[in-house]
Amino acid sequence: MALGFSIKVRGQIGGKMFRAFEVTADGSTKTIDAASLEMTEFDSAIITNRQDLSLAASINMGSLDDGAGNTSSETVTGAVLGHDYAMTAMSVDAIDTTQTAYVQSAGKVEVRTDNESGGAADIADGVRRVKIPRYVGLSTLSGKYLIFSPALESGDVFTVWALGH
Amino acid sequence: MALTFTQKCKAQIGGMAFRAYEVESDGSTTTINASDLDLREIEIIFFQQRNDLSFATNLDFAELADAAGATSQVTATGAVLGDFVQVAASVDLVDTAVTAYVQADDAVDVRVQNEAGDTRNLAEVPFHVRAIKRMGLESLTGSTGASEGYAVFYPTLTDGDTFTVWALGF
Numbered sequence: 404m405a406l407g408f409s410i411k412v413r414g415q416i417g418g419k420m421f422r423a424f425e426v427t428a429d430g431s432t433k434t435i436d437a438a439s440l441e442m443t444e445f446d447s448a449i450i451t452n453r454q455d456l457s458l459a460a461s462i463n464m465g466s467l468d469d470g471a472g473n474t475s476s477e478t479v480t481g482a483v484l485g486h487d488y489a490m491t492a493m494s495v496d497a498i499d500t501t502q503t504a505y506v507q508s509a510g511k512v513e514v515r516t517d518n519e520s521g522g523a524a525d526i527a528d529g530v531r532r533v534k535i536p537r538y539v540g541l542s543t544l545s546g547k548y549l550i551f552s553p554a555l556e557s558g559d560v561f562t563v564w565a566l567g568h
Numbered sequence: 569m570a571l572t573f574t575q576k577c578k579a580q581i582g583g584m585a586f587r588a589y590e591v592e593s594d595g596s597t598t599t600i601n602a603s604d605l606d607l608r609e610i611e612i613i614f615f616q617q618r619n620d621l622s623f624a625t626n627l628d629f630a631e632l633a634d635a636a637g638a639t640s641q642v643t644a645t646g647a648v649l650g651d652f653v654q655v656a657a658s659v660d661l662v663d664t665a666v667t668a669y670v671q672a673d674d675a676v677d678v679r680v681q682n683e684a685g686d687t688r689n690l691a692e693v694p695f696h697v698r699a700i701k702r703m704g705l706e707s708l709t710g711s712t713g714a715s716e717g718y719a720v721f722y723p724t725l726t727d728g729d730t731f732t733v734w735a736l737g738f
Contacts, residue, residue, distance in 0.1 A: 411612045412736050414582025421581060423612060423736060451614040490700070492652045497669045499639050501681055519637050519681050534652055534700075562612060 405432040406555075408439055411562070419446060419566045430557035435549040442567040444546050449564040456481050456535040458512070462493060466525040467500070467518040477533055479512045486556065487535045495529035504533055570597040573604055576732070584611060587735045591615075595727035607737040615733045621646045621699040623676070627657075628692035632664070632682040640695075642668075644676040647699035654700065659693040668697055701729070 407427035414421045422440045437444050456479050464473045482489070489504035491514050499520035507513040512533050518524040539561045542552035549563070570593075577588040587605045602610045625642045632638060647653075647670050655668035655678055663684035671677040676697050682688045 412582040412584045414584075416581065425612070490652045490654075492650055492669065494650045496649075496671050497677070497679075499637065499677070499679055501665060501667045501679060502669060503667070517681075519635065519683065521637070530650070532650060532652070562614065 405429060406435065406439065410441075413441065416566070420568055422563070422565045422567070424563050424565075426559075426561055426563055428555035428557060428559040430555065430559075433551045433554040435551075435563065437547045437567060440563065440565055440567070442565065445544055445549065445565055445567045447566045448541065448544055448549055450539055450541045450549075451562045451564070455537055456487075458533040460531050460533075462495065462526065462529045462531045464516060464526060466523050467516065468523055469518060469521055472515060472517040474516075475514050475531070476507065477512050477514065477531075478510060479506075479533060479535060480510050482506045482510055482512055482535055484509055487537075490534045490536070492532045492534075493526070493529055494531075495527040498524050498526060500524050500526065506535075570594060571600065571604065575606075578606065581736070584736045585738060587733070587737070589733045589735075591729075591731055591733055593727065593729040595729075600733065602737060605733065605735050605737070607735065610735055610737045612737075613733060613735040615731050620701060621651075623697045623699075624694045625697070626692055627678060627695045629680050629690045631687060631689040632680065633687055634682060634685055637679060637681040639677050639679045641671065642676045642678060642695065642697050643674065644670070644697060644699055645674050647676055648673050652700040654698045656696045657690070657693055658696075659691050662688045662690065664688050664690065670699065 409425040411423040411425060420442050424440055458477055458479050460477050467473060484506050487506050489506055489512050491502050491504040500516050500518045502516055504512055504514045539559050543550040572592040574590040576590060579586045585607055589605055602608055623642055623644050627640045629638045649670050651670050653668040653670060653676055655666055665681045668676055668678045678695055
């Protein structure tokens, strides 16, 4: 089966059909037909994504000379190489260093700190956060179809809330 | 009170109970119980958090020699240490690396680092900064027969978080 549908609610609102379905993708399709939600045509639809991935870890990197860098590796279960974007933030001042984050391999995010500030940088101990937003994007709503971009991938789980007839 | 709930809608749809509540947190809890929403069990839920904070400020960075950088600060009322920050500028970044972070509460630093191998000079243009609030729904329990469902947030809700919950349940 290309897509798995689990109905959550089927009702009527203001003369329109209302549907909420949890959808699981296997990566072989990027379109949902109105018929899959027991309707003939969509009027409106909202997609609520599966939840972002988050991590909090302690920072203790010590002083960095000018021109030096530090890479920390964090486990973020579920992160996918080549698919996920990573963001990072700290609970302390970054004092002119650059902080970048990326998925290094499946389930692992690296955060790179580079000090090109012109002097030594000693970032205080604190908490680093990593966030990986999960995107299941609705590209086009066209009558009988919901079209997704980027294409749905295997393991994507989301909810469709739809009004139609 | 740990959480304050203001009911916006209470109805039945397709044999299920529908609820919409505005929720305000004081930072002392990470969990919303089904009973908080006048439900026994949560079947499905989503929330719309308060808008991310966006700011646009003209920044004028001086010419940067190779391997030099510069930092400018943007007032970002409401941003707190730990918020994620995105930055965009309406001009070619000419091979420089532009990053941004919350430097202190209500202040975002925009860092331009030139490692291009030559001198670079960014034109003065608006820089758009977005502080992304950290609130997230970690897990939802209750759709598998638990006696009382609940939604768990991670990172922990913080004092002042305000958002709307839409829930279907029983």
